[in-house]
Amino acid sequence: MASQTFRSIKEVPLEEYFTPGHRACQGCAEAIAVRHVLKAAGRDVIVVNATGCLEVVSTPYPYTAWAVPWYHVAFENTAAVASGIESALKVLRRKRLVADKKIHVVCFAGDGGTADIGFQALSGALERGHDFLYVCLDNEAYMNTGIQRSSSTPYGAWTTTSPPGKVKPAGQMTYKKDLPSIFAAHGIPYVATATVSYPLDLINKAKKGLDVEGPAYLHIYTPCPPGWRIPSEKVIQVSRLGVQTGMFLIYEAEKGHLRLTVKPSRRKPVAEYLKMQGRFRHLSDEDVEKIQRFVDERCAKFGLPPLEAST
Amino acid sequence: MKLGKRISIECSHAASLAVKLANVDVVAAYPITPQTHIIERLAEYVANGELDAEYVNVESEHSALSACIGASAVGARVYTSTAGQGLALMHEMLFIASGNRLPIVMGVANRSLSPNLNIWGDQSDMMASRDCGWIQIYAENAQEIFDHTLQAFKIAEDERVLLPVAVCFDGFHVTHVIEPLITLDQEEVDRFLPKHRRAIYRLTPDQPSTWGPVASPDVQTELKVQNEWALNSSKDVILEVWREFSDLFDRRYTPLEVYRVEDADAAILILGGFAGTARIAVDKMREEGKKIGLIKLRLYRPFPMQEAKDVLSKVKAVAVVDRAISAGGLGGPVYGDVRNVLYDVERRPAVLSFIAGLGGRDITVKDFMKIGERALEAADKGRSGPVVNFIQVRM
Amino acid sequence: MADSKPTVKNLPIAGIIFTPGSAKEYNTGSFRSQKPILEAKLCTKCGMCWVYCPDGAVFVNSEGMYEVDLKYCKGCGICVEECARKAIKMVDEEEM
Structure with missing residues (x-):
């Protein structure tokens, strides 16, 4: 079935499947992302959620913010649990033991649950070709346990386990693991990146990922006010600047064909993005330049325009 | 009464055959010696169309059980099997499977835990996970593997139970042996086990529910x-299912299998395949006029407290033979359980711990006779002597 | 209160929550120190406040206008920042 694209915000369903009353922090971008992914999925879905902020804030017994069937098993095996669910639905439908309709399987996991502890299970599930949508909510650290670095933490970010010090002045000394590229290399039919400041782009990518036969991977950049040391009201602006500076590359790869879906006509210097966030406050000018060079090289590879002349 | 057909079969394949006849919906599995033959045969069944199931070739045992958990939560009948390191890797998921009340059935081909790498049999794998909340049944031979695997689905899926079941059997000493089996045909199995699982709780968009919330x-x-109550009260259902099985197919099972204990002074207690060797030792000693008996523990969890008390209070000494160590001076794990059970029995026997058969080392008839002698000696003297004894160890 | 605490017997099996979206019973408005006030005459109904609200606290009322449900609004201020018409402002809780 061809994907029905939402052309404007007005077409996005009003129904909330991730309901108010959840206990996410003020300004939580994950919550925004989840609301919209679920709007794309609709009622006929089963959600598998890795351990993490989302799981914790949404289900303190006896409260649940989920209006759709939802399962939390553990941290590292979201994709494996989804494999079982998808396989079971397939065979039970074949044997006419459940209603004969498509039920989507959607995974939500953080960057730790995807880049680190859940990496193997996800790689296995993608290789096996299960029909499911895996959503990585990337807030670039282990926020649920109190802001520890993951392999998705960017170079130069302060976290409680990558603190800047005399020997390691930049804080996080390694570059962010490029998850979308890694999962695209599995040859799955759909890989995309998105962020909350471009909601239509996000929701349409979720929809495409759900509609495609086989595995889909959607990587969503979700700024975290306490973890990134930003005021809650600035979350969308930080997300937007992430795109405008080229820190977040927003694209989709359908059957290996890569296309930027949000392409800023002029690219802003990364310093604008970095200076909004307390987690980068310690960075030296050299560090900022280093990040700029890294981003420039990446943007060139992806066909983004060069950095705009400084104004 | 038609009583099935007698065939000869590798014990591993007896498990596969039972799983096929149970008409499982999902198999998720990862290869590990000495369990692999089970899942190979299942893969063939699925590939040939003899079994209509989804076969998920997962990338680890952790994912095998995780996929089973997911599949079971949406209402499928599921099976996996593992051994040794694989079971250790599953450890975290074992608790979630039972805590979420999922009627998964798993075969465990008991294997020694590393280090050092050893693919052969002992029970240290399951014993390290014994508190995982699963029903644990130990099978001795092909027939028991076949019967207990079939029964396991019926027990697990009973809505008074809803717990996973591990059917355990010794790696190599049992799994790789070809034995006679009285099999059942599909029609006979269908009379015993409903063709499909009827899941009263499942993840479905028709009635959205939240599973695994924060507590x-x-x-x-x-x-x-709640879980502990469920596990303890599952015993009644287990006994009921065994009775029903015996009514249909004339093979009777009890939590403890008692052999020549009635007039015995002492008994050997063991679980798993080495009960066969122990039985021979008991017969030989009986020929010599020695009053020894054998107790085979079939149902390990829930522990058959009353049955154990009843039978053990009849003897003056019991030698518990463990194929695992409960590290730190406590002897074997089953020995600890037995002593625990006997503490408040008025006329309690002396209890001795023997640790033998680790990492695939044989326990011979002679070994069991020595163990039997020690038990009789303790019965005579009324005390245990050295509490923890390692058999066949070069000190 | 103590009497209404769940027991082994009355807890649902495995602690499964059978009421979808029961979090709606939970008041997250208490997180807030400031609250958003929407000036209706400036609103163009673009819906961005609804889109960006992490808490699903913005809804369309019976007159077709966007409104903030203060039972859930945590006062993050995203709607204020993202409103193109500056139709929403934050005021201290005590102010009316």
């Missing part, structure tokens, strides 16, 4: 106790 200190205790 505060305010409810975690009650949830754990």
Whole structure:
């Protein structure tokens, strides 16, 4: 079935499947992302959620913010649990033991649950070709346990386990693991990146990922006010600047064909993005330049325009 | 009464055959010696169309059980099997499978835990996970593997139970042996086990529910106790299912299998395949006029407390033979359980711990006779002597 | 209150929550120190406040206008920042 694209915000369903009353922090971008992914999925879905902020804030017994069937098993095996669910639905439908309709399987996991502890299970599930949508909510650290670095933490970010010090002045000394590229290399039919400041782009990518036969991977950049040391009201602006500076590359790869879906006509210097966030406050000018060079090289590879002349 | 057909079969394949006849919906599996033959045969069944199931070739045992958990939560009948390191890797998921009340059936081909790498049999794998909340049944031979695997689905899926079941059997000494089996045809199995699982709780968009929410200190205790109650009360259903099986197919099972204990002074207690060797030793000693008996523990969890008390209070000494160590001076794990059970029995026997058969080392008839002698000696003297004894160890 | 605490017997099996979206019973408005006030005459109904609200606290009322449900609004201020018409402002809780 061809994907029905939402052309404007007005077409996005009003129904909330991730309901108010959840206990996410003020300004939580994950919550925004989840609301919209679920709007794309609709009622006929089963959600598998890795351990993490989302799981914790949404289900303190006896409260649940989920209006759709939802399962939390553990941290590292979201994709494996989804494999079982998808396989079971397939065979039970074949044997006419459940209603004969498509039920989507959607995974939500953080960057730790995807880049680190859940990496193997996800790689296995993608290789096996299960029909499911895996959503990585990337807030670039282990926020649920109190802001520890993951392999998705960017170079130069302060976290409680990558603190800047005399020997390691930049804080996080390694570059962010490029998850979308890694999962695209599995040859799955759909890989995309998105962020909350471009909601239509996000929701349409979720929809495409759900509609495609086989595995889909959607990587969503979700700024975290306490973890990134930003005021809650600035979350969308930080997300937007992430795109405008080229820190977040927003694209989709359908059957290996890569296309930027949000392409800023002029690219802003990364310093604008970095200076909004307390987690980068310690960075030296050299560090900022280093990040700029890294981003420039990446943007060139992806066909983004060069950095705009400084104004 | 038609009583099935006698065939000869590798014990591993007896498990596969039972799983096929149980008409499972999902198999998720990962290869590990000495369990692999089970899942190879299942893969063939699925590939040939003899079994209509989804076969998920997962990338680890952790994912095998995780996929089973997911599949079971949406209402499928599922099976996996593992051994040794594989079971250790599953450890975290074992608790979630039972805590979420999922009727998964798993074969465990008991294997020694590393280090050092050793693919052969002992029971240290399952014993390290014995508190995982699963029903644990130990099978001795092909027939028991076949019967207990079939029964396991019926027990697990009973709505008074809803717990996973591990059917355990010794790696190599049992799994790789070809034995006679009285099999059942599909029609006979269908009379015993419903063709499909009827899941009263499942994840479905028709009635959205939230599984695995966060539990505060305010409810975690009650949830754990709820599980404990479920496991303990599963015994009644297990006995009921075994009775029904015996009515249909004339093979009778009890939590403890008692052999020549009636007039015995002492008994050997063991679980698993080495009960066969122990039985021979008992017969030989009986020929010599020695009053020894054998107790085979079939149902390990829930522990058959009353049955164990009843039978053990008849003897003056019991030698518990463990194929695992409960590290730190406590002897074998089953020995600890047995002593625990006997503490409040008025006329309690002396209890001796023997640890033998680790990492695939044979326990011979002679070994069992020595163990039997020690038990008789303790019965005579009324005390245990050295509590923990390692058999056949070069000190 | 103590009497209404769940027991082994009355807890649902495995602690499964059978009421979808029961979090709606939970008041997250208490997180807030400031609250958003929407000036209706400036609103163009673009819906961005609804889109960006992490808490699903913005809804369309019976007159077709966007409104903030203060039972859930945590006062993050995203709607104020993202409103193109500056139709929403934050005021201290005590102010009316």
